[in-house]
Amino acid sequence: MVKSSSLRTILLSPRGGISAIVLLVVMICAVFAPLIAPYAYDIQSLRDANLNPSWKNWMGTDEFGRDLLSRMIYGARTSLSVALTAISISVAIGMSLGATAAYFGGAFDRLVTAAVDLTWSFPEILIALILIAIIGPGLNSTMIAISIAYLAQFTRLTRVQIMALKSETYVEATRSLGAGHAHIIFRHLLPNALTPVIVAGMLATGDAIILEATLGFFGLGAQPPTPSWGAMMSSGTAQIFIAPWIIIFPGLAIAITVIAINLFGDAVIDVLDIRRQLRDS
């Protein structure tokens, strides 16, 4: 597990520290959006459409005259909540599946491995598009689609870890003291397998933000007027020559957030020295 001394090392390294500050800012925007945003995200004023960035509207306005900065701040809320919820669901289901498959082995293990490898063989975007085609667009479908798209990764990573851990002597020792399967899996095996899965989950959150933005760009994610960075970029394409800031600012936000997540993840991986475990899955 992450010790406080490791955490200090991560935060004091240049990339760890800078990326942590960026992520903190994005998270504060997401959590306190109604307090920070200068205007409501959905108030239209067609007279003020496509205004240049100014002191009144720091990032300008969009084609309906809505304040872009306010929409950016609310957009952070959409992007982060969708990505984090989806990845949390994915990690929870993936860990349970991978752990039980590895622990009990046999036909169940082969079934899980085959199913998971099947989804692993398609790009995430394709899986997400197929799922949304089935269950219809919207924020909830986006979450479900993203969580299933990344399921294979966490299942495989957990399975490999548990495979190695289940032959440890302490598992046999715990059984010989009368512990049941659930106790062994949840108290002993999963906690020992947790670190690499958490880090993989963190890195996947970055990918999930891009996937959410992509789906939003296609109009399959958040439905108007709910702001999402991907959908904002999509509406900005029409205005790209008149009001380029509408597409530039959400694009920058996505890029900076994802880069920060990846840099922070890299710093964690280096400090915890788990690069090999992540690669092995």
Place this chain on the structure above:
Amino acid sequence: MALLSVTDLSVSIGRLKPLDGISFDIGKGEIVGMVGESGSGKSLTAMSVMGLLPLIGGKMTSGSIRFDGIDLATLPEPRYRALRGRRIALISQNPMTSLDPIIRIGAQIDQVGILHLGLSDAAAKARSIDIMRQLRIPEAATVHGNYPHQLSGGMKQRVVIAMALAADPELMIADEPTTALDVTIQAQIIQIVVDLVRERGLSLMLITHDMGVVAQACDKVVVLYAGRVAERNGIDAIFGEPQHPYTRELIRCIPRHDQLRGSLTGIPGAVPSVMDYPSGCRFHPRCADALDICAGAIPALEQKAAGFAACHAAINAAGKVSAHG
């Protein structure tokens, strides 16, 4: 009546038959030594009693294991689970890897009491610290909050013993509890275990390959060779008049201070592999007293003096045996 009674136990793993007709009893309050070289089936016997054979892909093919009147061979898994740790506890071989590295020592001992005795967290903690003190772990309350990597091997082994004792079992199985430790603390650990077992009137099955440890601690001895019982007897008879040539060889291997330099030898040859056991008596290729019959017929475990031995030579030529003894 014996607390644990193993009769004609045979175990197979795939096509291999590593245990073949093992029988022995452990009475209440008795310490029984289980000796033999590596691969003789000592640990497998322990796994069979604990009902953990499926973990290594093994299966009981015949015989019975009765514990306090309960037939363990047919006991359903949920009831077996309630028995493990509660009435029969195993002290495993390697203390270095028998503890979960990311859970505090104390919590690992506590959970046995919580699981089996239904104690509250606080009561389980008090009880664990008390047991740790009895095992002479210094500053037990501090160690209770430590992680396994902060302890020495000897301390870890005491913690493993504390886990086994935590639910007050009636039978303890100690599988080579000191093999992984420094020689200087081996005797100390054995002595602590034996004292506690005697004090509480527990029964102990002590698995070891060290005849010195057996002489120090046990009431009775079961000598295993290549998956069969070679000899079974009380401690005095085993050392006083060993019947089986293998037992004599084992005793000869105990180093003594008045021995001539260079005269310490092992038993010639090696333990046969389970893939390729010799016919007849499995010890005959290494036996100095082997007769013609030994290669052909399996010797039965027959009553001999106060104990039992499975040896053609011992049965046929009693005079010759006593001359050796």
